[in-house]
Amino acid sequence: MHMTRPILAASLATVLFLAGCQKNEEQAAAPAFPPAAVAVFTTAAEPLPITNELPGRITPTRIAEVRPRVSGIVVERVFEQGTMVKEGDVLYRIDPAPFQVKVDSAAATLKRALAVRDQAKQTADRQSRLKEAQVTAVQQYDDAIATLAQAEADIGIAEAGLAEAKLNLQYADVTAPISGRIGRALITEGALVSTTGSENLATIQQLNPIYADFTQSATDLIRLRKALQDGQLISGKNEAEVQLILDDGTPYGLKGRLLFSEAAVDATTGQVTLRGEFPNPNNDLLPGMYVRVQIQQGLEKDAITVPQQAVQRNNAGQSQVYVVTADKKVEFRNVTLGRTVGERWQVTAGLKAGEKVIVEGFQKIGPGAPVEPTDWKPGAKPGTEQQSAAAGDKSATAVK
Secondary structure, three states: OOOHHHHHHHHHHHHHHHHHHHHHHHHHHOOOOOOEEEEEEEOOOEEEEEEEEEEEEEEEEEEEEEOOOOOEEEEEEOOOOOOEEOOOOEEEEEOOHHHHHHHHHHHHHHHHHHHHHHHHHHHHHHHHHHHHOOOOOHHHHHHHHHHHHHHHHHHHHHHHHHHHHHHHHHHOEEEOOOOEEEOOOOOOOOOEEOOOOOOOOEEEEEEEEEEEEEEEEHHHHHHHHHHHHOOOEEOOOOOOEEEEEOOOOOEOOOOEEEEEEOOOOOOOOOEEEEEEEEOOOOOOOOOOOEEEEEEEEEEEEEEEEEEHHHOEEOOOOOEEEEEEOOOOEEEEEEOEEEEEEOOEEEEEEOOOOOOEEEEEOOOOOOOOOEEEEEEOOOOOOOOHHHHHHHHHHHHHHHHO
16 A cells, blocks of 8 residues: 555656656647738839829810801801811801892993903004004094003903902802801891891801810929929920810820910919810810819939838828838838829838838738738739738648
């Protein structure tokens, strides 16, 4: 009985010792937690286009008021309201009968002038022969020559009268002065129109191409030009291109070109007017529409940009980013942001070229945490690369 108790105690101690050794072996065999996989964007210094968005209005390239060139009664409206017309198309017809009568009268006047000229020429020829035979007075010869010259002048007057009468007859057909879209008819058949009247018959607007007139602050324009002179900006090859943003926020599908900027500043608004020209083949742009115009006015040298999703903000509104250091540790960095360019933020302070900024994988990281960076691919789904990298680490650990 006395021998049994020591044996039991020794056996229990042996069992406890073996269990502790097994636990230590299991703890030693447990793998270390792998670094978090993150997607990073490597910053680079690059020229950044300076694009301004300015308010503007659409205006037609040409606008013409249709007016009569002769007075009379309108007998027919030829055009269809709201359609496209070509230069020279007949729009209205004014009663041509009075003008045809004047043409006939002018033609008869010309015939009479021709007959008088023929008679005067015959008389002049006869007096010339009699003068050579010295059987007529010099005064009679001079009178015959003067009468012939007067008859020639009367023919010129008659021809001009006939041309005027034909022109007025032609003007009885009121034609389109330019090509474009014609609006509503402002007069109807039976109306009396006059060349001295103040009302027009219709309005034609040329819509392809079309203008966009927009304004920019003179202060901003001067600042940009000064920065360009100081070398802070450089000229870009696309400065003459302009892009329209429609009132609903969608971009217009066709780009235009900058035509000019006014040489003077509006004294009431302090704005400078600029004009762009845009193709409008489908007549999507109509005069009077409100638009915003994006115009590139230079390139900023050695600019740093980061994707917008890489920027975090603290409770005070300070912009911050996570940066991966050379030893693959996370560093918290305060940055100063400039303007947005597409889906990126310009960073004016806090970053330099060549640094790796974390774009995806913020959930399992913090300042000083080890990470495994991979290049960020904008088209990839969020978390795809991190999950693949984590799966690879787990597989490697399992093999070990």
